[in-house]
Amino acid sequence: MDLSNRHGIITGAGQGIGQALALEFGRRGGHLLLVGRQSATLEETARLVAAEGGTTEILVEDLTQPGAVERISQAVASWSELDLLVNNAGNVRAGRLELTTDADVHAMIDLNLTAPIMLTKALLPTLRQSGQERGSILVNVASGIALVGMPFYSVYAATKSGLAQFGESLRRELIGTGVHVATVYPGATDTAMMTSQNAGADLGWERRSLDEVIADLIAALEAGEHEINTAPEGRRAMQQLNITDPMAVDAAIAPGLEALELAVRDHRSI
Incomplete structure (x- = not known):
């Protein structure tokens, strides 16, 4: 796929994977609407994109608030084309389900699942129209947890599996329309989102650098892939085992369950 000169929206563009993708599309001549909750981080992303040769607009927006989708749609209404949407914004709250507040459950569902569905629904007619020429790109950033549900991440896993x-x-609905739908499954990635999570490789949480993950992601997009797995090799082995013998995964996790809970119980983002 040709990733150059894309006109698109990236949510969660102020840091991590969202910011890194903005830089990649920026250096390919893209014009991007950067969406996020904090003006300062979006402005930093805009500065970095400009240094790479791209152009940006900024929209400070909480995707879970009423009217957010409409405001994003309005922000790009005057664009001559829209051929890229990256649904990247997300949050996580780890811990035992019975200790998870109702507010935290709704926060994850609203941002990780409802928001990307509603934003895609609103922008799909424009993506279809732009896709008739060289093809539009829709990227949904899920998680490796969508492939292997991990303990203490039950709600997060539900939202990412849903996405x-x-x-x-x-x-499958859009076959032949020119809209390329790609789902990304990052494993544990060394970003700000992971700073409050203390599980290491010994507990099955080997981390990859952001640069490595983005390099794999972009290469897969350029190759026209639809299912993009950036997990480290160790986690991919567990993913395969989860298909063939899920109870074996249960048995492998069980001895470290207490240690894992201690390591992830403070894992929160946003």
């Missing part, structure tokens, strides 16, 4: 199945279903 992955949303992408798979929509991909």
Whole structure:
């Protein structure tokens, strides 16, 4: 796929994977609407994109608030084309389900699942129209947890699995329309989102650098892939085992369950 000169929206563009993708599309001549909750981080992303040769607009927006989708749609209404949407914004709260507040459950569902569905729904007619020429790109950033549900991440896993199945279903719905739907499954990635999570490789949480993950992601997009797995090799072995013998995964996790809970119980973002 040709990733150059894309006109698109990236949510969660102030840091981590969202910021890194903005830089990649920026250096390929893209014009991007950067969406996020904090003006300072978006402005930093805009500065970095400009240094790479891209151009940006900024929209400070909480995607979970009423009217957010409409305001994003309005921000690009005057664009001559829209051929890129990256649904990247997300949050996580780890811990035992019975200790998870109702507010935290809704926060994850609203941002990780409802927001990307509603934003895609609103922008899909424009993506279809732009896709008739060289093709539009819709990227949903799910998680490796969508492939292997990990303890103490039950709600997060539900939202990311839902996003992955949303992408798979929509991909089949859009065959022949020129809209390329890609779902990304990052494993543990060394970003700000992971700073409050203390599980290491010994507990099955080997981390990859952001540069490595983005390099794999961009290469896969350029190759026209739809299902993009950036997890380290060790986690991919567990993913395969989870398909063939899920109870074996249970048995492998069980001895370290207490240590894992201690390591992730403070894992929160946003």
